[in-house]
Amino acid sequence: MAAEKQKIGSSHWVLIIALLVSAMACYLLIEPYVNSIVMAFIISLLMFPVHSWISQKMPSHPNYASLLSCVILTVIVVIPLTIVFGAIVQQGSKFSQNLYHWVTNGGIDSFFNHPLVVKAVDFSNNYLPFNPLNPQEIGDKIAKFSTSFGTKLVGISAKVLGDATNFVVDFFLMLFVLFFLLRDHEKVINTLRHIVPLSRSQEDKLLIEIEQVSKSAVMGSFLTAIAQGIAGGIGMGIAGFPGLFWGTMMGFTSFIPVVGTALIWLPATLYLLASGDINWAIFLGIWSIAVVGSIDNILRPFLMQGSAGMNTLMIFFSLLGGIQLFGLIGLIYGPLIFAITVVLFKMYEEEFHSFLNWQDKN
Known part of the structure; x- marks a missing residue:
């Protein structure tokens, strides 16, 4: 009997090892497409309420319901992206022309002769541990940038179109x-439940957490970026800058931890201040801090509050580490990995509760 049990145990291990090897081989096959698969899974969670409503209207046509949901998503994503991309290129080219005219008409000299700029340069050269600032060299670099910005923008646009x-x-x-x-939402969930060797309550906790974190990561990162881009674009447009172009740039920089949109609005505010537009500089600075900054401080934590009870520090490092390790998609992967780890630790604590209490007493 013991030999028979040993034989059965060995066959189980062989099966498990073969399954792991096969799973690894399958992963290597789909590795180039993992991001698309993960994004499809996350978007399915976001789209499911809409799809459920469509399915109720077409109960006997699940294929058509799924196809219609995909068409709606395509229209929502592709058309706005096409319009925005064209407008960004147009406003970027206009900004390049204006910058070139400003440089050639002595704008750089006027900027560096401004009393505030002269004091700032002197303070930096005398007290800060940096290389001395040479206004002439900076002016030459800005002039070269202004003449090449349009060409670079066209090159970037061509690259984007080439990567299209x-x-x-x-x-x-x-x-x-x-x-x-x-289409097969229920089948997929039931299959996962059947395969994962956890109790039903543990599976519920894990699946619910994955769903909540996926939604909160997408909403917390991308909706915050969109909101900051819109608010920043409005402020930049009112202050006299190309609103759509710089609003889009602010949306992208909002993904950068700590610094964020200040990479755009702070130099713009200093430029307005140095060029004598004191009122507009004050307006842009206050708008960026009070409106654009408050979006990041209020909206992002609010949208990401479903992340497994993770505190702000954990969310910060999950976003920072996710970007470092995976790139932009890490804004989703990072919080998801942290949240699943937190849930697994809670399961561990529940499973070994008696042992952990006994260990604490000894």
């Missing part, structure tokens, strides 16, 4: 996966 094929392939691959995730 990859984007289209990844996007439609994501839609393809999304179609099946929406």
